Amino acid sequence: MAAQNDQLDSSFNDLDYLSGFGNSLESEAIAGALPRGQNSPLLCPYGLYAEQISGTSFTAPRKLNHRSWMYRIKPSVTHEPFAPRSPSHGKLVSEFNDSNSVTTPTQLRWRPVDIPDGPTDFVDGLFTVCGAGSSFLRHGYAIHMYTANKSMENCALCNADGDFLIVPQKGRLWITTECGKLHVSPGEIAVLPQGFRFSVEMPDGPSRGYVAEIFGTHFQLPDLGPIGANGLAASRDFLVPKAWFEDGMRPGYTIVQKYGGELFTAKQDFSPFNVVAWHGNYAPYKYDLSKFCPYNTVLVDHSDPSINTGIVPVLTAPTDKPGVALLDFVIFPPRWLVAEHTFRPPYYHRNCMSEFMGLIYGGYEAKADGFLPGGASLHSCMTPHGPDTKTYEATIALGDEAKPHKIINTMAFMFESCLMPRICLWALNSPFRDHDYYQCWIGLKSHFKLEDAAVQNAQI
Numbered sequence: 001m002a003a004q005n006d007q008l009d010s011s012f013n014d015l016d017y018l019s020g021f022g023n024s025l026e027s028e029a030i031a032g033a034l035p036r037g038q039n040s041p042l043l044c045p046y047g048l049y050a051e052q053i054s055g056t057s058f059t060a061p062r063k064l065n066h067r068s069w070m071y072r073i074k075p076s077v078t079h080e081p082f083a084p085r086s087p088s089h090g091k092l093v094s095e096f097n098d099s100n101s102v103t104t105p106t107q108l109r110w111r112p113v114d115i116p117d118g119p120t121d122f123v124d125g126l127f128t129v130c131g132a133g134s135s136f137l138r139h140g141y142a143i144h145m146y147t148a149n150k151s152m153e154n155c156a157l158c159n160a161d162g163d164f165l166i167v168p169q170k171g172r173l174w175i176t177t178e179c180g181k182l183h184v185s186p187g188e189i190a191v192l193p194q195g196f197r198f199s200v201e202m203p204d205g206p207s208r209g210y211v212a213e214i215f216g217t218h219f220q221l222p223d224l225g226p227i228g229a230n231g232l233a234a235s236r237d238f239l240v241p242k243a244w245f246e247d248g249m250r251p252g253y254t255i256v257q258k259y260g261g262e263l264f265t266a267k268q269d270f271s272p273f274n275v276v277a278w279h280g281n282y283a284p285y286k287y288d289l290s291k292f293c294p295y296n297t298v299l300v301d302h303s304d305p306s307i308n309t310g311i312v313p314v315l316t317a318p319t320d321k322p323g324v325a326l327l328d329f330v331i332f333p334p335r336w337l338v339a340e341h342t343f344r345p346p347y348y349h350r351n352c353m354s355e356f357m358g359l360i361y362g363g364y365e366a367k368a369d370g371f372l373p374g375g376a377s378l379h380s381c382m383t384p385h386g387p388d389t390k391t392y393e394a395t396i397a398l399g400d401e402a403k404p405h406k407i408i409n410t411m412a413f414m415f416e417s418c419l420m421p422r423i424c425l426w427a428l429n430s431p432f433r434d435h436d437y438y439q440c441w442i443g444l445k446s447h448f449k450l451e452d453a454a455v456q457n458a459q460i
């Protein structure tokens with residue numbers, strides 16, 4: 001089910017799923033469709049074709065190795081040659097350089113982008129905001145957003161560049177994948193790993209959301225360290241589709257392949273969702289953010305976001321350096337604030353990591369206004385940021401009298417990366433850019449009282 005909060009439609013009946021993060025799973029839409037005792041028999045049950053999808057190199061260490069076997073009516077190779085899509089897309093970037101993006105250390109914020117009136121599906125509605133690195137070199141990330149209003153028709157997207165982590169903000173997504181169907185509501189996230197073909201329906205029409213794409217690695221659950229064996233995102237809350245297939249002719253079906261940030265298309269006359277059974281540990285999945293179990297200080301201080309406000313990553317895409325993320329997905333869920341004689345909102349800070357933030361619903365504790373559901377902000381490497389003037393003044397005015405207080409009806413998130421993002425020009429020049437963002441801090445006045453220091457010194 002979708003996250004339990006009054007912003008969301010809880011009447012929606014969800015599907016039945018498999019569960020467990022990174023588990024080795026199996027699913028048959030028809031009993032007996034999975035071969036037993038081997039992956040690639042000479043003849044598969046029911047005359048199916050066996051096909052492997054590898055999400056890691058064949059020789060990746062076992063604990064990092066991802067692959068699945070699919071038993072399908074026709075193999076996915078059965079299509080005409082790929083050709084550049086016409087019209088080309090033009091707003092997707094997977095290798096960030098000065099031909100397609102710029103740098104700026106300034107604090108950036110965007111209002112929610114309007115959803116187009118004209119028919120726009122998930123593929124056409126997707127645009128890159130910022131990112132770093134290269135899908136070709138298998139190191140980097142891209143942050144996209146989408147605004148769309150219609151289902152993909154007779155076509156499926158396959159992303160050869162990386163994994164998509166989709167964060168719907170408005171409108172449900174019904175995602176058909178080769179492993180089966182995922183119904184994803186705002187308040188939930190979905191991960192479509194590199195290479196899976198999928199098609200997105202938008203049953204609610206106007207839809208908006210965020211997408212983090214990672215190149216060259218996959219998301220993991222973060223280590224829990226001293227927290228212990230439980231807490232944060234639990235493995236069993238990650239839901240994986242059950243096998244689902246469609247048979248028969250689908251003339252003119254289009255496979256859209258995103259490859260090096262460009263789109264290519266190929267025609268075939270059947271649905272790619274023809275997998276009758278599959279097994280393995282490489283599969284799409286979803287997670288309901290309301291299941292997250294946050295941890296926090298129970299006495300003083302606002303510790304680092306790696307623990308204190310419950311904003312420990314839900315998922316992390318690691319680099320080779322211990323503790324340094326290519327991309328962390330971090331949430332700011334409803335939770336109790338109890339710290340004593342403490343400035344409870346996020347502290348003022350500069351971070352060697354770059355922080356892209358979005359808001360799914362409600363408000364965000366560090367910004368009294370201007371940061372809206374569907375909007376976004378970017379505070380790049382070492383760019384100072386923190387609570388706006390109103391938040392600071394309201395917190396100080398409350399003083400030490402602040403009682404335990406529950407932040408409710410909110411779900412903000414952050415994509416945090418060690419790589420410095422370049423920003424796409426259409427995002428920088430967007431009519432939705434809030435050019436007055438800096439004003440939210442300009443009113444911060446000095447509270448420094450030199451007289452107090454003089455009195456103090458006189459007493460010594």
Ligand SMILES: O=C(O)Cc1cc(O)ccc1O
Pocket residue numbers: 304305309311345346347349351355366385386414
């Ligand atoms: O900048 C932000 O709003 C995100 C953030 C929140 C927090 O509680 C501590 C650090 C941090 O970067």
Ligand SMILES: [Fe+2]
Pocket residue numbers: 349351355379385
């Ligand atoms: Fe921050």
